[in-house]
Amino acid sequence: MDTVKKILIVEDDQFLREFYQELLTTEGFLTETAQEGEEAASKIKKGGYDLILLDIMLPKKDGLQILEELKNNPPSTPNGPIVVLTNIGQDATIQKCFDLGATGYMVKSALNPDQVLVEINNYLKTAKNPA
Amino acid sequence: MLYFLINPTTLLYITAISATFFIGLVLFTVRYGIKYKRLLDEKNSYLIAFQKLYTIMASTVTLEETAQKLTNAIAFELGFQAGVLTIIDKQSNSLKRIAVSQTPEGIIGLKMFPVPYKSIGIPLTYTGNLLIRAINEKKPFITHNMIDLFVPVLPEVIISNIQKVMKIKTSFVYPIFYHNEVIGAMIFSISGEEHEIPDLQREAIMRIMEVVGTVIERVKVYEKLALTSQSLAIANEKLKELDKIKDDFVSIASHELRTPMTAIRSYAWMALNRSDIPLSAKLKKYLERTLISTERLIHLVNDMLNVSRIESGRIQISPEVFDLQSLIQDVVSEVELKAGEKSISLKVNYTNLPKVFADLEKIHQVLLNLIGNALKFTPKNGNIVLSLMSDGMFIQTTVADNGVGISKDDISKLFQKFGRLDYSYTAAAATGGTGLGLYICKKLIESMGGKIWSTSEGMGKGSQFHFTLPIASKQVINQASVNQTLREDGMMPLEPTAI
Numbered sequence: 001m002d003t004v005k006k007i008l009i010v011e012d013d014q015f016l017r018e019f020y021q022e023l024l025t026t027e028g029f030l031t032e033t034a035q036e037g038e039e040a041a042s043k044i045k046k047g048g049y050d051l052i053l054l055d056i057m058l059p060k061k062d063g064l065q066i067l068e069e070l071k072n073n074p075p076s077t078p079n080g081p082i083v084v085l086t087n088i089g090q091d092a093t094i095q096k097c098f099d100l101g102a103t104g105y106m107v108k109s110a111l112n113p114d115q116v117l118v119e120i121n122n123y124l125k126t127a128k129n130p131a
Numbered sequence: 132m133l134y135f136l137i138n139p140t141t142l143l144y145i146t147a148i149s150a151t152f153f154i155g156l157v158l159f160t161v162r163y164g165i166k167y168k169r170l171l172d173e174k175n176s177y178l179i180a181f182q183k184l185y186t187i188m189a190s191t192v193t194l195e196e197t198a199q200k201l202t203n204a205i206a207f208e209l210g211f212q213a214g215v216l217t218i219i220d221k222q223s224n225s226l227k228r229i230a231v232s233q234t235p236e237g238i239i240g241l242k243m244f245p246v247p248y249k250s251i252g253i254p255l256t257y258t259g260n261l262l263i264r265a266i267n268e269k270k271p272f273i274t275h276n277m278i279d280l281f282v283p284v285l286p287e288v289i290i291s292n293i294q295k296v297m298k299i300k301t302s303f304v305y306p307i308f309y310h311n312e313v314i315g316a317m318i319f320s321i322s323g324e325e326h327e328i329p330d331l332q333r334e335a336i337m338r339i340m341e342v343v344g345t346v347i348e349r350v351k352v353y354e355k356l357a358l359t360s361q362s363l364a365i366a367n368e369k370l371k372e373l374d375k376i377k378d379d380f381v382s383i384a385s386h387e388l389r390t391p392m393t394a395i396r397s398y399a400w401m402a403l404n405r406s407d408i409p410l411s412a413k414l415k416k417y418l419e420r421t422l423i424s425t426e427r428l429i430h431l432v433n434d435m436l437n438v439s440r441i442e443s444g445r446i447q448i449s450p451e452v453f454d455l456q457s458l459i460q461d462v463v464s465e466v467e468l469k470a471g472e473k474s475i476s477l478k479v480n481y482t483n484l485p486k487v488f489a490d491l492e493k494i495h496q497v498l499l500n501l502i503g504n505a506l507k508f509t510p511k512n513g514n515i516v517l518s519l520m521s522d523g524m525f526i527q528t529t530v531a532d533n534g535v536g537i538s539k540d541d542i543s544k545l546f547q548k549f550g551r552l553d554y555s556y557t558a559a560a561a562t563g564g565t566g567l568g569l570y571i572c573k574k575l576i577e578s579m580g581g582k583i584w585s586t587s588e589g590m591g592k593g594s595q596f597h598f599t600l601p602i603a604s605k606q607v608i609n610q611a612s613v614n615q616t617l618r619e620d621g622m623m624p625l626e627p628t629a630i
Contacts, residue, residue: 015394019401026405057386087389109389109429112400 005050005124006030010040010066011085012058016108020053020085023113024120037061041069047077051124054102056086056093064093067100080127083120103127194218197350198230201343202317206232209332211319212299213237216307217253217262218315218347225252226262226315236320240297244285251284259283265304266313271333272304273325280304280318301325305336309344317343374443381439385432392432396425427565434567438548441574448490448578452603455487455494455526459517462498466506473511477502480518487526488603489579497575497583500568501530501596507564508594509534525581525599533593537585545585546573576600580607 007029011017014035021031032049034040037058044052044066056063063084070082081103084094094105104123106116198216206214214232219225228251231237241248253260261272261279274280277294278287280302299320307315317340321327399422403415410418440446456479463477470477487494505515509532516531537545549566569583576583576598587594601607 013390013394016390016397019394019397023397023401087386087393108393109396113397114400114404 004028004030005080006032006048007120008032008034008040008043008049008052008079010034010037010052010054010058010063012036012055019113020116023116027117035059037063037066041066044070044079045073045075047075047079050080050127051120052079052082053085053120054082056084056088056097064096064100067097067102071101081123083123194347194350194354195229197346199233201346202230202232203234205317205339205343206234206237206319209319209336212322213240213297213318213320215318216315216343217317218307219255219266219313220252223252224256225254226260226266227252236297236299240293240299243289243293243296245289246285251281253281253284257283261304262316262318265306265316269306269308269313271306271337274302274304275300277302277320298322301327303328303333303336305340307344307347308341309348314344314347374445378439378443378445381436385436388432389429392425392429396422396429399425431565431567434565434571437571438567441571441578446575446578448493448575450488450490450579452486452488452608453491455528455600456481456484456519458491458494459498459519459528462495462502463517465499466502469506470515473506473509473513475506475509475511475513475515478514478516480516482519484519484521484526486603487600488607489581489600490575493575493579494600497572497598498528498530500572501598504564504568504596505530505532505534505594508532521602523602524604525601527597527599529595529597531593531595535594536590536592537587537594538590542585542587545569546583572598 007024009017009020009024009031011020011033012035017033017035021033024031032043034043037060039060040054040058041061043049054063054066058066063086067082082101083104083106084097084102085106085108086093087108097105104119106119111119198218202214202216205211211232211234213234213236215228216230217226217228220227228249231241231248244251253262255263255266257263258267260282261274265272276291277299278285278290281290297320300322301324302318302320303325305317305319306313307317319336399418403410403418403422437446459479463479467477502515502517509515514533516529518529518531520527520529546569548570573583580601581599583596583598585594585596
């Protein structure tokens with residue numbers, strides 16, 4: 001049960017990417033990162049992440065496109081929950097993410113790091129199909 | 132002028148109907164004189180013609196179309212071989228031919244001109260042309276030489292040939308009047324001599340010219356109005372477009388701003404809470420203030436985005452029927468922790484009240500804002516009381532505190548944009564206020580048909596914030612569904628705000 005959870009951080013902003021990586025590594029998670037959409041999509045398709053933090057506005061391929069691809073073409077090795085982590089706080093975008101199969105949604109600027117951790121731990125706990 | 136108070140279409144219709152009636156009457160008189168022997172037959176065809184004129188005029192919208200139909204009607208009804216309508220064009224300072232009757236002779240003649248007929252413009256200064264003379268002297272003329280009507284633009288050899296083919300012997304030239312001013316001239320041609328048209332009829336034609344003038348001028352006014360409203364519509368579209376561009380810009384700019392602000396917030400928090408060295412009191416204060424200021428900046432960006440959307444009328448209001456008291460209970464449990472930190476007691480006075488019809492999410496934000504303000508401006512161990520009452524149409528919610536209060540002068544400034552009050556600046560700065568919260572609340576409450584205001588006995592005597600929302604009656608709900616269908620596209624949700 002107590003295996004180390006593997007989290008993929010998809011974030012194009014270097015400071016934020018490194019921040020989330022440090023935050024989660026310190027917390028004892030195993031982390032991988034992707035800084036643009038295509039890199040993210042190919043990593044997610046390989047599967048095996050316990051949780052994915054997915055930004056929406058990304059170079060090359062945006063988060064909504066990635067979610068759509070995954071919905072139409074689920075990876076053979078499944079992933080844990082996909083939590084959208086973005087600064088677009090609009091209802092319509094949030095709804096679209098859920099429609100496309102996202103499990104959760106966090107507005108980056110609205111949360112302090114401790115709140116981010118609480119959210120992530122909750123998503124991991126309630127994950128129905130852990131990888 | 133009264134005309135401008137009337138819708139242009141109505142104006143045109145009224146003009147057309149009255150003009151038609153008048154022309155019909157005059158035409159009837161003229162015909163009666165010329166062909167009195169066939170009066171009974173004619174009466175019937177007159178009625179048909181009247182009917183025809185009525186439908187033609189009422190449906191005419193452009194000057195060219197009107198001119199064509201007027202010319203046709205007069206030429207056919209009065210039995211001229213050809214009729215021509217010319218109008219003074221002030222821009223080119225010339226007389227322009229704008230219509231030729233579609234009588235057989237008119238059609239034949241039209242085909243023979245070496246240049247497009249409607250391009251023929253006679254300079255208004257050229258008094259050798261009979262049309263210009265008729266205009267200048269405000270009286271009719273008669274000619275047997277068609278060239279008199281075309282000098283100096285076309286050569287005589289061409290025109291006399293056209294006249295021969297058309298079998299035209301006599302042409303009458305009449306100035307067109309509008310309020311004693313001449314605005315153009317008409318030509319009526321016949322194959323016989325001028326005495327075939329008796330004086331009585333010529334007199335009648337002069338009167339027809341006044342009606343033609345009136346119709347032409349009114350159509351010009353209508354065209355101008357149509358053009359103006361068209362350019363207004365275009366300008367309006369452009370403004371809407373600009374508004375959307377502005378909103379898109381603000382949206383994107385806000386998103387871009389939030390990314391570095393999130394980084395500042397996150398790293399400041401980490402420095403404060405996850406430092407591997409003990410922080411000095413000074414460093415701790417600096418970091419705390421960095422964090423508070425960044426949070427405030429983030430709220431400010433969200434609120435500015437909301438204000439931008441509210442002001443461009445693009446905030447989506449989705450009203451529903453809900454129980455305000457249970458929403459208040461939810462909001463209270465959300466802020467209980469914060470109230471506990473300051474040992475402020477938070478009470479709700481319940482009564483049994485009907486449901487309201489409003490946008491639940493937006494009211495949630497308004498309540499958070501008002502209670503958040505009360506928490507900010509109430510000292511430790513203070514009290515905040517929420518109460519509700521109904522007047523049968525509205526439910527009034529009051530958030531009352533025993534905090535710093537508001538001076539009389541300041542009460543009016545509260546709901547303005549950045550309407551921050553001098554005394555409370557320090558408190559707002561320390562607590563992350565944006566100066567936009569109450570303005571947004573006011574706009575939101577008003578968009579749901581309610582009112583918001585505040586009262587205070589003065590400084591140090593606490594304050595009360597009140598807002599009303601319509602009770603969910605059938606009438607209110609029906610009205611909302613009507614408004615809903617009138618709503619335009621491009622609506623945006625509200626950005627989240629925090630207390």
